[in-house]
Amino acid sequence: MAHTDSPHMNTGSYDVTGQKTVVIGQGYVGLPLSLAATHAGFAVVGLDKSQRVVDLLNDGKSHVDDIQDHEVAEILNFGFRASSDPEVLREAEVVVICVPTPLAKDGTPDLDPVVDAARTIARHLRKGATVVLESTTYPGTTDGLVKDIFTAAGHRIDEDYFLAFSPERIDPGNAVYTLTNTPKVVGGVTEESTAKAKAFYASFIDKVVTARGAKEAETAKLLENTYRHINIALVNEMAKFCHEMDIDLWDVIDAAKTKPFGFQAFYPGPGVGGHCIPIDPNYLSYEVKRTLGYPFRFVELAQEINQSMPSYTVQRVQEALNDDKLALNGAEVLILGVTYKPNIADQRESPAFDVAVELLKRGAVLKFHDPKVDTWHLPSGDLPCVPDLEEAVREADISILLQNHAEYDVQDLAAQAKRFFDTRGAITAGTGARL
Numbered sequence: 001m002a003h004t005d006s007p008h009m010n011t012g013s014y015d016v017t018g019q020k021t022v023v024i025g026q027g028y029v030g031l032p033l034s035l036a037a038t039h040a041g042f043a044v045v046g047l048d049k050s051q052r053v054v055d056l057l058n059d060g061k062s063h064v065d066d067i068q069d070h071e072v073a074e075i076l077n078f079g080f081r082a083s084s085d086p087e088v089l090r091e092a093e094v095v096v097i098c099v100p101t102p103l104a105k106d107g108t109p110d111l112d113p114v115v116d117a118a119r120t121i122a123r124h125l126r127k128g129a130t131v132v133l134e135s136t137t138y139p140g141t142t143d144g145l146v147k148d149i150f151t152a153a154g155h156r157i158d159e160d161y162f163l164a165f166s167p168e169r170i171d172p173g174n175a176v177y178t179l180t181n182t183p184k185v186v187g188g189v190t191e192e193s194t195a196k197a198k199a200f201y202a203s204f205i206d207k208v209v210t211a212r213g214a215k216e217a218e219t220a221k222l223l224e225n226t227y228r229h230i231n232i233a234l235v236n237e238m239a240k241f242c243h244e245m246d247i248d249l250w251d252v253i254d255a256a257k258t259k260p261f262g263f264q265a266f267y268p269g270p271g272v273g274g275h276c277i278p279i280d281p282n283y284l285s286y287e288v289k290r291t292l293g294y295p296f297r298f299v300e301l302a303q304e305i306n307q308s309m310p311s312y313t314v315q316r317v318q319e320a321l322n323d324d325k326l327a328l329n330g331a332e333v334l335i336l337g338v339t340y341k342p343n344i345a346d347q348r349e350s351p352a353f354d355v356a357v358e359l360l361k362r363g364a365v366l367k368f369h370d371p372k373v374d375t376w377h378l379p380s381g382d383l384p385c386v387p388d389l390e391e392a393v394r395e396a397d398i399s400i401l402l403q404n405h406a407e408y409d410v411q412d413l414a415a416q417a418k419r420f421f422d423t424r425g426a427i428t429a430g431t432g433a434r435l
Contacts, residue, residue, distance in 0.1 A: 271351025
């Protein structure tokens with residue numbers, strides 16, 4: 001049942017009331033989409049392979065940082081439900097694919113989740129349905145791989161179904177830019193597919209931008225994250241030589257960003273984490289090399305630099321101990337913050353993991369604290385969060401700030417620590433070592 005007090009309730013000619021929509025994948029992308037579409041009046045089913053996730057959602061509980069339990073309970077009252085049964089696709093007028101697209105062990109794109117979703121939809125497709133892929137992928141996936149699966153099943157584009165790509169732009173922990181006020185890019189395999197997908201998103205997203213086609217929409221997503229990837233690599237490399245040249249990079253960035261045009265501030269860190277930056281540029285690099293036969297050199301160089309940062313961080317920690325004639329082997333090292341972003345519990349691709357592995361390899365006695373994580377799963381075994389943060393900081397031979405959560409009074413922690421290494425530029429110059 002639609003409710004009329006939603007700020008994104010459609011008022012145009014596209015009648016969404018009760019329109020059956022299935023969102024495949026109920027994670028950091030799919031669940032916010034289910035929430036927004038339900039509030040807009042769509043009859044949404046969240047389809048997920050995990051029965052645990054399905055049971056949690058149907059019980060009114062959220063497993064995603066940015067969505068609270070009461071928000072899930074609210075959309076249940078408006079008709080949302082979760083399911084692990086693909087039969088729900090038979091009635092769907094709109095289907096959105098929000099499954100993960102990781103890298104395989106050899107570093108190439110793993111599109112098995114997308115293939116599985118497309119094949120499942122093809123077996124249960126309702127005639128006239130609009131299918132949108134949101135999962136990040138290389139250019140040509142939508143009007144190549146996905147369309148081919150539908151064609152092989154006997155479905156004709158613009159007759160039996162419509163197909164488009166719309167890159168997700170979810171930024172976990174961002175309270176300013178949410179799903180509904182972040183412009184949505186849409187590119188269809190055909191013009192009619194673009195129009196259908198645009199009408200769907202325009203009913204609950206403030207601004208929808210149409211790309212020339214699906215390939216352009218796919219590439220736009222990769223460009224966004226490759227841009228960040230390369231610029232983060234730039235400042236990470238600068239962090240290394242600025243340290244050797246006794247230049248305060250954090251002060252350099254503060255000075256540079258006063259320029260009101262032509263510059264955007266990026267910051268160094270112990271590595272890059274999350275799904276987007278460590279993974280997405282590889283999809284573009286892979287397709288360039290596969291299709292054209294030569295490497296995307298900017299991406300490969302940026303990857304090399306960013307992947308070196310966990311080891312470089314440990315090297316700097318070792319130097320800080322050496323300055324006081326202490327060895328890293330046997331030293332008690334406290335890591336502060338193990339998630340990939342501040343103020344969320346998400347640990348996907350967090351550089352803290354690689355930092356920990358390197359510290360353990362060099363003989364450090366490792367402890368950790370994170371207000372969002374109770375137990376840290378490492379190759380050496382599970383590590384419990386220290387119960388008393390201040391005591392742990394005072395006792396550790398060195399404390400390393402890897403993630404600056406809002407709960408941390410970093411300046412005070414640095415003052416209490418025997419030695420403090422800050423990878424986030426959170427302390428003032430002279431009160432500890434900064435990356």
